[in-house]
Amino acid sequence: MATVKAAHYPCSTASAPLAQRAVVAALLMALALAGCGKPETVRQPPPPSRDWSGSQPNDPAAANAVLMRAIGLVGTPYRYGGNTPDRGFDCSGLVNYVFRDMLDLRLPRTSRELAGMQGPKIATSRLAPADLVFFGSGGEVSHVGIYVGEGRFVHAPRTGGTVRLDRLDGTYWRDHYTGAKRVLD
Numbered sequence: 385m386a387t388v389k390a391a392h393y394p395c396s397t398a399s400a401p402l403a404q405r406a407v408v409a410a411l412l413m414a415l416a417l418a419g420c421g422k423p424e425t426v427r428q429p430p431p432p433s434r435d436w437s438g439s440q441p442n443d444p445a446a447a448n449a450v451l452m453r454a455i456g457l458v459g460t461p462y463r464y465g466g467n468t469p470d471r472g473f474d475c476s477g478l479v480n481y482v483f484r485d486m487l488d489l490r491l492p493r494t495s496r497e498l499a500g501m502q503g504p505k506i507a508t509s510r511l512a513p514a515d516l517v518f519f520g521s522g523g524e525v526s527h528v529g530i531y532v533g534e535g536r537f538v539h540a541p542r543t544g545g546t547v548r549l550d551r552l553d554g555t556y557w558r559d560h561y562t563g564a565k566r567v568l569d
Contacts, residue, residue: 436535439512443568447514449486450568454530454538457482460547462540473540473547475528479516482530483567491567495520495528499565506564508552514568517552519560531564 441447463472467481476495483489492498499518506515517537519527529539532549537557540547550557 436511436533438533439510441512441514441568446487446568447512450482450514450530451532451538453486454478454482455532455549457547458538458549460540462543462545462547464543466540475540478538478540478547479528479530487568489567496525498528499525499563501565503565503567506566508561508564511564512566516565516567518562518564519557520562521560525562527560 457469457473457478460469460478461472462474463477464474465477466472466474467477469481473481476493476498479498480491480493483491492501495518498516506512511517511531513531513533515531517529517531518525519529527539527541529537529550531537531552535552536549537552538547538549541550552558552561
């Protein structure tokens with residue numbers, strides 16, 4: 385797969401929200417259609433949804449580049465300590481790879497270090513695409529993902545799994561959500 389750099393996504397500030405939503409919607413539709421033909425699984429109905437309008441990123445081109453790369457890695461195998469598409473990813477390895485590959489931005493390696501880095505904490509109502517979302521229990525952060533928009537995030541969840549999209553309001557993630565940080569200024 386060819387690497388797309390942020391410079392290839394010029395957006396004016398006026399068209400960024402609509403253009404970004406269109407990109408996210410198209411990517412989510414492509415992922416949904418990719419699952420066609422597989423045996424149907426029975427799922428519980430989703431919990432009541434909320435308004436995920438949130439905020440727009442300060443740098444829409446950089447956010448789009450991060451999102452395109454992260455969503456493009458959906459299906460990559462999970463591997464503890466992994467930090468490349470060839471070897472697989474753990475949660476923080478995925479975050480580090482995407483931001484380094486697309487923006488040459490070096491971030492702390494672990495989810496705990498990422499949560500502790502300087503920068504504003506973001507209220508759920510103010511989440512913007514490319515924000516980092518954190519999960520854990522007992523006051524400890526143990527997992528991180530990249531917020532995509534509309535209540536969804538990309539992450540590498542567990543051994544035996546793959547990089548995937550999940551909803552913040554899913555039962556497990558809602559109950560273990562600890563906060564968010566904005567990386568892009």
